[in-house]
Amino acid sequence: MIQAFGLTSNSRKDLPPAVDDVSFEARAGRVTALLGATGAGKTSALRLMLELQQGRGITYFRGRPLHRIAHPSREVGVLMGDVPGHPARTVRGHLRMLCAAAGVPVRRADEVLEVVGLVSLRDERLGTLSRGMDRRLGLACALLADPHTLVLDEPADGLSSRESRWLHGMLRAHAAHGGTVLFTTSEPKEAARVADRVVTLEQGRLAADQEAQEFARTRLRPRVAVRSPHAARLAALLTKEARAAHRSVEVVREGGNRLSVYGSTCADVGEAAFRHGILVHQLADETGDMGPGAGFLPGDFLPGEEQARNSGHFPEEAVQAGRADAAAAESGELLGAGGDAKADGESRGDGLTLGNSGAHDDRAVQAAKGVSGDQASRDTHQEARGGSVEGGGRDASTPAKVVKPLAPLPPLPPPISVRSAPGPLRPLRYELRRATGISTGFLTAAAVLVTSALTAVLLARVGHTPQARLLAAWPRELPLPPAALGAGLLGALAFGDEFRHPALAADRGTVPRRLGLLTAKLVVAAVTALALALLAVGCDAEVLYLVYGRELTEVPGDWLALSASWFGLVIGCAWAGVLAAGIFRSTTAGLAAVVAVPVLGVPLVQKALEGASVRTAAGLPARLRKVFLFQWPFGGERYLAGAVRVIAQPVGGALTLSLTALLCAYLLTSLRSRVR
Template structure:
């Protein structure tokens, strides 16, 4: 059961709230339609239920508010708007990524593609899907966790009559298995055809809460649709004859050539038009809408339906609704891998990095001015960073940046939240990608230099271990800097800017600090650390400790360490501030 009690949106400026004290229920095993004209507050009401918009009131899903449900995707399936996926991702890849987020097996994606009729289109990219296919994919996303409740905002928008019939048949099947279905619509006839109960709202307030039979009786009236070039004359004749016969007939002019006649029949209108010589181009029985307030205020209608019993205990000031982030992926590492490699962007960036690295290394070696380490990583003096380090930073920035551009969790539940598990998964994956880029770029440069200039140019230096550690640390550090900055500022460009700021801004400042003469030395640091530690490591480890210290104390290493420390603090601060709103 879904219970919405006292939903009231936060008023903006001097305007009244979009949703005002809205209370209704959606029963399990039934399809409930939330009916209202465009702008009546349907979408805002759904967003209040899902804690996506601040206000007052409470919504219970089988007795629990959404933030009290441990795995929301397994309780509530949501479809608000279009599928919020990366346009270059395939339908199957999108669903598999959402499977990792919801903690369900990846095979569930193929099952739902079959259910929604997209089995043969799983490899088609989201950007190429038609409106009907997009709605099918959105419904598959909502059904991934096998939820009990479905909350859908105009799910049939833009669909053909055949697709509408299929969609509502699927919703009816879900309700028949004991599930709860709530969908918003602005078409009264559609609500009467598809729902068991219709909740009508107008200007954010409850107008009527009726079963479909009562709704059809009070809101929908049969009418005769007439199209004639002499509409005004026919309207006058029909009204005059109705008054003479003392019959209740209402004639409404839809436009200059179309009439809607209530309280009559096609035969009577046809006979009247024939007797008076009025040409008729169309004559058909239709079902008309009596208007949004007719159920409460129209002639012969029943009074507004009282609020459910659950609303009796509601105070005049309902509890506040706080906007809460979605729960994070239940399988973060698997989710992050599918997010990273589910689009061609990763492969294209890595390929561009290797090509640029080789293209810079070969001309550098020809000039003879660059040292061997600079040749191996393709780092000329005119560039702030080598291609591999910049590419690692760009992929790290995309790790969070794309999440905010194309939300990847269940539709309508917002972007990926700031969870330690997800952050750890992104750090691990971005570090792996940075390490892979660092190794591949060096190997590609070595092979290119040997091919062009022979094997004498490339020799293993004496401090190869220290150089390798520095190179790997730079690549991974750039990846993490881009990742954390994009997470803090919710923008890919901010992540890229943070990566470039290290060599352009921070390194010169560090170099000025290190230019001062030193009267103290860090020699003997490993021994002093051993004295403070409870664990006694072998003396061979001292060399590796000193190597790590040397890497960090270099200008670039120190600048990168300072930048990462600042970004970690900023990320922790924004995460704690977001949790404080709960």
């Protein structure tokens, strides 16, 4: 269950807080609606609960706050807004990537795709999905790790009635299996029709916390639904009598032979129709949107069903028998004793067929709402107790009308029996699927190789370029070679693009600052940069050989030191892009940090090195041997001296200082987010 205590958002200048001291509960096995008009604070309340927004208060998910849960996606499934994924990623690729992030088997992606009906669209790009398909994918992401709790912000916003019914059926099925469901809505009728409990917010404050049946009775406008072949005459008669009695009664014609009477009761309308001999086919109390396609009011359970529901355990047969959605209800048939339906084209299970006696049943048959059991089981239960459904001129010996059995609840994905243990390879698998799931990285690498080859050809044509710079395609006029800039861009995309399209929204709604995730990104960025550096030099050498011959492709004599400097430069640029994008949450900021190293950092390092007090690193290996009193194995002092010489260069020193500063800043922001 969910327990929210004192949720209060930070004040916005002179404006009151969006959420002010809101406390409520959402119990397991039930659907809870957070109702409020636009700007009432519904989304802010959810963000406070999920610790995505600063404020006061605390929320417990089955007794634990979210920051105390090791794997939040396994406890809480979140859907806020559109699916937070890159528009170029495929549906199946997105889910498989989230499987790696959540630590669940990769086959889980296919299971949830089958449940939400997206198997045929698994190779479609996220950017091409319609609103309804996007909602289905969002629900699949929320259900991926088999969470106990679902938290959804306006899940049916913008959906058609058919898609809304399907979505509500899925929420009801999750609650029927003992889960907790909390969703926000701005439609009171939707809240009354779908939820079991309605929490109402007004201007950021808690206005009401009611059972849905009480909410429908007290906060929605009740009416009397009437069907009669003489609807126009009955409407005029009711209006005339209301004026004569000085009563405030409103009669609304809703098309055909249907009337909605506001401000009256079934008894008054039935007596008026009986006195004037008007035939009535339906007479029922309704609250809110209880016409065709509406659902059962919460609380309309079979005996013993409410207790099972509150305990979070439904009998399997009750779940399978579930009340159907409104689409199936609209096609249902009310069968009379003689076998023909007395519905005159409009009776769709939202009322009982009455004779001209004016008798009625206050518990009218309504369209199904995705809860266990259907109207057929209700009628069967009543008949088993010796009761009957009232009808015009029909006695107890007349066979009761039955409702055609309707479709069961939508199925849920099977539970995950075995979960993979947390390990260092899990974030690495996620990062690999994230990087290879879209073509951005491959296109960037191809553009870098083409640019590098063309630059090398132009440098060779101009001449006066050292062999090492020629193979790296690094003119003196550019701060960095194309390969280093490309590696920095790929590193910046690893974090910056993820904040733009947060792939880990199924976990916390944003990208968590975890050292395991950072390490995986640094490893993948280093390997990518290393491969890019090798390919760039190879392509440059091959193009130079094809254009100018073997003369310009000779390997320099100090190739080992030059290779170390080259690889260090490219990997350092990639890491700078990763760290800067992670700190500033922007790809542009990550690339700017990479370019700032040679543009701003190198001149500062050169000025520092020009001072008279600067000492060289000559003789460092000999002094190290004296300090540690042993001989370095395998000539390790040579590698150490080479690394020191690389760092002593202006570019190497500036890059080292930049990486150190960015890493410290990232660690500080990570610790700060954990403390909050």
